[in-house]
Amino acid sequence: GAGVSQSPSNKVTEKGKDVELRCDPISGHTALYWYRQSLGQGLEFLIYFQGNSAPDKSGLPSDRFSAERTGGSVSTLTIQRTQQEDSAVYLCASSFRGLVNTEAFFGQGTRLTVV
Amino acid sequence: TQLLEQSPQFLSIQEGENLTVYCNSSSVFSSLQWYRQEPGEGPVLLVTVVTGGEVKKLKRLTFQFGDARKDSSLHITAAQPGDTGLYLCAGANNDMRFGAGTRLTVKP
Numbered sequence: 001g002a003g004v005s006q007s008p009s010n011k012v013t014e015k016g017k018d019v020e021l022r023c024d025p026i027s028g029h030t031a032l033y034w035y036r037q038s039l040g041q042g043l044e045f046l047i048y049f050q051g052n053s054a055p056d057k058s059g060l061p062s063d064r065f066s067a068e069r070t071g072g073s074v075s076t077l078t079i080q081r082t083q084q085e086d087s088a089v090y091l092c093a094s095s096f097r098g099l100v101n102t103e104a105f106f107g108q109g110t111r112l113t114v115v
Numbered sequence: 116t117q118l119l120e121q122s123p124q125f126l127s128i129q130e131g132e133n134l135t136v137y138c139n140s141s142s143v144f145s146s147l148q149w150y151r152q153e154p155g156e157g158p159v160l161l162v163t164v165v166t167g168g169e170v171k172k173l174k175r176l177t178f179q180f181g182d183a184r185k186d187s188s189l190h191i192t193a194a195q196p197g198d199t200g201l202y203l204c205a206g207a208n209n210d211m212r213f214g215a216g217t218r219l220t221v222k223p
Contacts, residue, residue: 004157033211042121042203042215043158056210091157093211104148104211106157 006107021077025094033093119214127220136217138204139186152201
């Protein structure tokens with residue numbers, strides 16, 4: 001497809017389980033972003049990749065959260081030992097090279113529900 | 116604490132009214148973008164402003180970047196129900212940080 005693809009679109013998991021969220025960016029986009037959006041709220045920055053490296057991981061809420069990107073393409077966001085407060089929509093965006101004057105394209109998100 | 120503060124948080128108006136929403140920060144940005152998000156979708160870019168004092172118009176929407184490149188405003192003229200949505204500003208330097216958004220409802 002031509003857009004940013006995220007999977008799964010919905011995930012319900014039990015508290016304490018690990019989950020993996022996947023993001024396929026637009027081909028050729030070097031920058032990739034993960035955000036979290038709670039119901040009715042704005043976007044909370046989690047992490048940013050330029051190529052395979054993450055210059056800024058300060059947005060990750062706790063050490064239960066980790067993310068990687070391989071081959072400058074697909075990224076996975078892993079949440080270990082999920083908690084109910086992790087329930088949110090996780091959005092991924094990609095853009096071509098840097099951000100000045102370039103558009104970030106968003107996927108439709110993964111809605112995570114921890115029960 | 117949000118890096119970018121947006122106000123108002125919620126706005127409900129009648130069709131045909133004008134409105135302005137604001138995005139403020141203590142940080143200087145290389146560029147500032149406005150996005151609009153509809154339920155169940157990811158945000159979609161409306162405009163990018165780069166130069167301090169820059170004004171861009173997109174039909175009934177007017178965007179302004181502050182002279183110091185720390186703040187921005189979005190003005191909508193003669194709002195329509197189709198303008199309903201969450202309006203997000205995003206400041207860009209090495210990465211991109213979003214405000215909490217203004218949730219606009221335009222009633223017919």
